Amino acid sequence: MAAPDLFGALLDVEAAVAWREALRASGRRVVFTNGTFDVLHAGHVDYLAWAREQGDALIVGLNVDASVRALKGELRPIVPFADRANVLCALRSVDAVVAFTERTPEALLERIRPDVHVKSAQYREEDLPERAVVLAHGGEVRLAPHLAGRSTTDLIGEIVKRYGS
Numbered sequence: 001m002a003a004p005d006l007f008g009a010l011l012d013v014e015a016a017v018a019w020r021e022a023l024r025a026s027g028r029r030v031v032f033t034n035g036t037f038d039v040l041h042a043g044h045v046d047y048l049a050w051a052r053e054q055g056d057a058l059i060v061g062l063n064v065d066a067s068v069r070a071l072k073g074e075l076r077p078i079v080p081f082a083d084r085a086n087v088l089c090a091l092r093s094v095d096a097v098v099a100f101t102e103r104t105p106e107a108l109l110e111r112i113r114p115d116v117h118v119k120s121a122q123y124r125e126e127d128l129p130e131r132a133v134v135l136a137h138g139g140e141v142r143l144a145p146h147l148a149g150r151s152t153t154d155l156i157g158e159i160v161k162r163y164g165s
Contacts, residue, residue, distance in 0.1 A: 008089040009096045013111055016059060016098040020112050023057050032114035033144075034061030034105040036068045036152075038077040040087050043150030050144045051118040052093035059096040059112065060088055061105045070103050078156070106130045113137040122146040 020030050033051045037044055052058040062085055068077040085097050100108045109130050117134040121143040134141055
């Protein structure tokens, strides 16, 4: 295993709030994004790098396994939470990861109150259930460029096509 200082931090909610407060007190802008990040691929890496460029530090809300199943179906996630979190923490663009149990991140955003919330441009800002929470706390929503054909679903489909079901 690599040295811990080479990795972002996996935080619980209370530690994530304290982390955000310390950054804000030093004048740094906190960016938040969230997702399942199952079977990490180049589309995820590009997305997270773009998100990180929107501020001074990036925290990723990561769905726990049960909420991934609720969102994606019983066959997902393929990669369990601990492994998904470990891989995200190893990315240079990710400063911290925090778990959440809900399908969508409104409760977590209510606690973390980021300066910027990033989602993929495959969504419309006005359709995001978390938009109201972000705006209510003075944050802004930014939509990251979406690269069609770069998704975990597409990747799984290609694997099944090549290697059979």
